[in-house]
Amino acid sequence: xxxxxxxxxxxxxxxxxxxxxxxxxxxxxxxxxxxxxxxxxxxxxxxxxxxxxxxxxxxxxxxxxxxxxxxxxxxxxxxxxxxxxxxxxxxxxxxxxxxxxxxxxxxxxxxxxxxxxxxxxxxxxxxxxxxxxxxxxxxxxxxxxxxxxxxxxxxxxxxxxxxxxxxxxxxxxxxxxxxxxxxxxxxxxxxxxxxxxxxxxxxxxxxxxxxxxxxxxxxxxxxxxxxxxxxxxxxxxxxxxxxxxxxxxxxxxxxxxxxxxxxxxxxxxxxxxxxxxxxxxxxxxxxxxxxx
Numbered sequence: 001x002x003x004x005x006x007x008x009x010x011x012x013x014x015x016x017x018x019x020x021x022x023x024x025x026x027x028x029x030x031x032x033x034x035x036x037x038x039x040x041x042x043x044x045x046x047x048x049x050x051x052x053x054x055x056x057x058x059x060x061x062x063x064x065x066x067x068x069x070x071x072x073x074x075x076x077x078x079x080x081x082x083x084x085x086x087x088x089x090x091x092x093x094x095x096x097x098x099x100x101x102x103x104x105x106x107x108x109x110x111x112x113x114x115x116x117x118x119x120x121x122x123x124x125x126x127x128x129x130x131x132x133x134x135x136x137x138x139x140x141x142x143x144x145x146x147x148x149x150x151x152x153x154x155x156x157x158x159x160x161x162x163x164x165x166x167x168x169x170x171x172x173x174x175x176x177x178x179x180x181x182x183x184x185x186x187x188x189x190x191x192x193x194x195x196x197x198x199x200x201x202x203x204x205x206x207x208x209x210x211x212x213x214x215x216x217x218x219x220x221x222x223x224x225x226x227x228x229x230x231x232x233x234x235x236x237x238x239x240x241x242x243x244x245x246x247x248x249x250x251x252x253x254x255x256x257x258x259x260x261x262x263x264x265x266x267x268x269x270x271x272x273x274x275x276x277x278x279x280x281x282x283x284x285x286x287x288x289x290x291x292x
Contacts, residue, residue, distance in 0.1 A: 006219040007279060008063045008227045013177070014283050017262045017269050020177035030173055030181035032099065034107035035068025037169060037233055038117060039243035040191040040209065046243045047211050048234070049115060049197050051204035063225045064215070066233075067114035067201070068107070070182070072146065075105035079151035082124035083164030092168050093185055094255055104163050107187050109150040113143055114201040119166065119189055120159040127162060129194035140200060165189050167250025169236075172229040175260035175271075183257070186233060188250050190243045212237040228279045229258070 019025040038049040048066070055062045076098045084092075090100035112118045112131070121127035131140075139157070142148035154161060166187045174181040191197070199207035212234040218224035219231050226234075240246040260273050269283040 006222050006225045007231070008225055009281070013271075014269075016177040016179070017271060017283055021262055021264055021269055025177055027176045028179060028181050030183040032071040032103060032106070033069060033182040033184040034071065034103045034110060035066045035184055035186050036107050036111045036166070037066050037186065037188045037237070038111065038115060038191055038197065039188060039237075039246055041243050042211075045211055045213075046237070046240060046246060047209040048215070048237060049191075049207065049209055050215065051114065051199065051201055052206040053203055054205045063227055063230070065227070065230055066186075067111045067117075068184070069110040069114070071102045071106040072109070072150070073102075074149040074151065075102035075109065077149065077151050079105060080120075080154045080160035082121075082160040082162050083166075085163075089163065092255065093171070094257075103185050104166065105150050105161065107166060107185070108161050108163075109143060111189070113140060114204070115207070116140070116198045116200045117191060117195050118159075119162050119192065120154060120157075121162055122158060122160075124160065124162070124164075127165070127192045128159065129192070131195060144202075165192070167247045167253075168255050169250055169253050170229065170233060171255045171257045173257050173259040175262070177262060184229070185255070186229065188247050190247055228260075228273055228276060232276055232279075 016025060039046050050064050050066060052064050053061055086097045086101035086104070089104055090097045093100050093103060095103070108119045116131055118128050118131050139148065139153055143150065143153055166189050168185065169188045170186040171184065172186070173183045197207065215224060216231060216234045216238065219226050237246055240249065258273055258275065260271060263270050271281040271283060273279045
């Protein structure tokens with residue numbers, strides 16, 4: 001397929017989709033994950049922090065994404081907490097309390113691990129102003145290596161997670177025919193005053209702040225490779241005039257999971273994402289080719 005835009009579409013998908021449609025593919029259970037659309041204001045309007053995944057990555061290599069990753073089982077453990085409770089987040093995220101705690105912890109932890117930004121503070125009314133320096137980097141590396149749990153990190157630092165700094169934005173589940181699957185909750189957050197981002201991820205070779213409109217235009221030109229949930233979030237962010245406005249709007253967001261469908265229609269397989277028609281692909285059952 002020669003895409004007209006930057007939609008990430010692995011070459012192995014047609015074969016896997018046909019195998020899935022015929023019942024020959026074993027579906028892999030999705031892993032819980034969280035990702036954060038980190039926002040900041042500028043004179044030109046709000047910008048979002050994005051990472052480009054290394055081309056060598058087995059999943060979505062070369063694609064632009066947001067800081068995030070899989071839930072660590074230890075994220076389910078109670079941690080120093082301020083803001084809406086895990087029970088309140090469970091109702092918002094459509095899951096149980098332990099999973100909600102884990103997903104919110106993963107969102108905050110991964111943002112620190114991959115972007116150096118920490119949504120936590122000494123109290124419910126304060127937030128860390130600077131996460132640079134050798135000590136912070138040592139702790140961040142220990143978190144990445146899983147030598148230190150996020151709860152223990154917060155306790156050692158005398159900090160509480162600020163769940164009120166996050167807003168639920170969307171939930172996407174990797175298609176059932178994928179070999180690596182994730183049930184991912186997307187959040188929005190505003191860059192805390194005094195903190196700054198950096199590319200701290202070993203999985204990314206580029207980090208940048210970019211206006212949603214500019215990133216979406218790059219995708220439309222085929223210059224920026226992205227997965228459907230990434231570009232969908234950018235298009236939704238375009239309407240907001242400030243980072244705070246987007247965060248405030250998150251309370252009204254629909255978090256019903258988006259899961260791709262692969263259906264056989266008139267001799268071809270139609271791949272679609274409910275509610276997002278722009279990502280629909282038609283795959284020949286004979287040649288394996290795909291078109292928009």
